[in-house]
Amino acid sequence: EKLQGLMKTYGKGLRDIISILDPNPGKSSAAAVSAPKQRRARVVKVYQNPHTGELIETKGGNHRGLKAWKEQYGAATVDSWLRG
Template structure:
């Protein structure tokens, strides 16, 4: 799109938004809401309350819903020791995880499914 076409399109959108803004300014509903907000803020200042105080007065349960419940942390279950026995050469490996050097070599050579079948 050329810069001129882009400029004209943006200009048209701006004119449309300005028309909507003027329409809103004349709205009696908007005037009522603005008046209500001003009176509410004046009242809050007069009595020294904040919006959060008012929410707590009107709905005391609101802060309980907002805070996520903290679950008790349970310790992890210890890993079980697995014993692999290579039927080809009789070697035995005992490990709790899959990060054992020889176990990785076996899985690369024979395949993971085959090596997992060697668990005794």
């Protein structure tokens, strides 16, 4: 009743009140939370050991064989084995 009285006093309608309370009707808080951003797919890297000719294909640095090579030969040396 009080709201209807204020609406009559100021000559406002229900749509005016809604636009005051929610200035961006399409952007609710649920829409902002709903979809997280997608990560870019990782690129496959191919390393070739020049001593053995062995190939390792990996998308990250957490490959067991790659770690073993880095312990044995050093990270900088193994990084130079990356095939372009």
